Amino acid sequence: DSGVTQTPKHLITATGQRVTLRCSPRSGDLSVYWYQQSLDQGLQFLIHYYNGEERAKGNILERFSAQQFPDLHSELNLSSLELGDSALYFCASSLRAGDPDTQYFGPGTRLTVL
Amino acid sequence: LAKTTQPISMDSYEGQEVNITCSHNNIATNDYITWYQQFPSQGPRFIIQGYKTKVTNEVASLFIPADRKSSTLSLPRVSLSDTAVYYCLSLSGNTGKLIFGQGTTLQVKP
Numbered sequence: 001d002s003g004v005t006q007t008p009k010h011l012i013t014a015t016g017q018r019v020t021l022r023c024s025p026r027s028g029d030l031s032v033y034w035y036q037q038s039l040d041q042g043l044q045f046l047i048h049y050y051n052g053e054e055r056a057k058g059n060i061l062e063r064f065s066a067q068q069f070p071d072l073h074s075e076l077n078l079s080s081l082e083l084g085d086s087a088l089y090f091c092a093s094s095l096r097a098g099d100p101d102t103q104y105f106g107p108g109t110r111l112t113v114l
Numbered sequence: 115l116a117k118t119t120q121p122i123s124m125d126s127y128e129g130q131e132v133n134i135t136c137s138h139n140n141i142a143t144n145d146y147i148t149w150y151q152q153f154p155s156q157g158p159r160f161i162i163q164g165y166k167t168k169v170t171n172e173v174a175s176l177f178i179p180a181d182r183k184s185s186t187l188s189l190p191r192v193s194l195s196d197t198a199v200y201y202c203l204s205l206s207g208n209t210g211k212l213i214f215g216q217g218t219t220l221q222v223k224p
Binding site for chain 1: 146148150155156157158159160163201209210211212213214215216217
């Protein structure tokens with residue numbers, strides 16, 4: 001158990017819908033990262049937050065947005081869902097915002113868009 | 115365009131040493147290289163991290179040459195439970211973008 005929690009574990013929804021994925025970092029960690037993992041794309045970095053502020057953006061679509069709240073939990077919002085958004089979404093947390101640092105991954109949320 | 119490349123798959127036998135190499139195109143000057151292990155339906159798990167030369171911990175060694183354009187994860191005496199996907203991770207230039215390699219599926223046979 002990494003100490004990072006993600007809810008829900010599974011999510012099934014329809015195209016065009018909007019969903020929110022939630023992540024609670026390990027106690028004391030200030031950074032939260034979001035990743036998308038699909039069969040054909042591997043692990044893709046989406047976005048990084050540190051202590052409530054956005055630090056870096058990866059290949060995050062404009063239909064996706066995220067935020068980190070004062071209690072340091074984070075939410076990833078996915079809207080106007082398409083079939084291709086079906087994937088595993090992981091969040092990870094770490095103590096700092098820079099190297100050297102270790103990211104601890106949550107168990108993931110499996111999103112299925114029908 | 116920053117890219118991190120590693121072999122798609124490798125086979126090995128129990129007790130052998132396995133070396134997985136990753137090339138880090140356009141790695142950031144001050145960035146560390148990190149390797150993760152992932153089992154099916156689980157999140158990746160940290161294995162080892164280094165900046166240059168050699169780092170060793172209780173499960174693996176990491177070799178990084180002086181030019182830091184590649185890294186090699188070394189797993190000594192693998193067992194069946196080491197069958198997993200192994201990913202290298204680095205930072206792309208100064209963009210802050212984290213780049214995972216495409217993952218190497220290691221199959222350990224008895």
